[in-house]
Amino acid sequence: xxxxxxxxxxxxxxxxxxxxxxxxxxxxxxxxxxxxxxxxxxxxxxxxxxxxxxxxxxxxxxxxxxxxxxxxxxxxxxxxxxx
Numbered sequence: 001x002x003x004x005x006x007x008x009x010x011x012x013x014x015x016x017x018x019x020x021x022x023x024x025x026x027x028x029x030x031x032x033x034x035x036x037x038x039x040x041x042x043x044x045x046x047x048x049x050x051x052x053x054x055x056x057x058x059x060x061x062x063x064x065x066x067x068x069x070x071x072x073x074x075x076x077x078x079x080x081x082x083x
Contacts, residue, residue, distance in 0.1 A: 002082065002083070003023075003052075003055070003059070003081075003082070003083045004023060004080060004081070004082055005021055005022065005023065005056055005059050005060055005063075005080060005081040005082075005083075006021065006022060006023070006024060006025065006028075006078075006080050007019045007020070007021045007060060007063060007078065007079045007080060007081070008020045008021075008025075008028075008077070008078055009075055009076065009077045009078070009079075010030070012075050014035065015034065015035055015036055016032055016033060016034050016035055017032070017033050017035065017064065017075045018030060018031070018032045018033075018043070019031055019060060019064065021046070021056060021057075021060040022046045022047075022056060023046070023056070027046055027047050028044075028046065028047070029042060029043075029044045029045050029046035029047070029053075029056065029057065029060075030042070030043040030044040031043065031057060031060045031061060031064070033061075033064045033065075033068070035068070035073070040061045040064070042057050045057075059081045059083065060081065062081070063079060063081050067079070
């Protein structure tokens with residue numbers, strides 16, 4: 001089964017980056033990465049009535065971590081996860 005997670009950046013500053021994330025633009029949650037503490041917070045769960053919600057959160061967090069460490073912290077306005 002292929003899964004797609006769309007991620008739209010809504011805030012980026014010295015302390016944090018915040019993305020909307022979900023399977024489509026109508027079903028989005030919000031995740032925040034604290035750049036100082038290196039921690040994630042899910043601000044809003046994906047509004048999808050499936051048990052895959054925690055998977056969306058994990059995949060979005062993994063993508064942000066990869067960008068932070070492999071992409072030198074240059075967070076794109078739009079990105080995605082395909083699994």
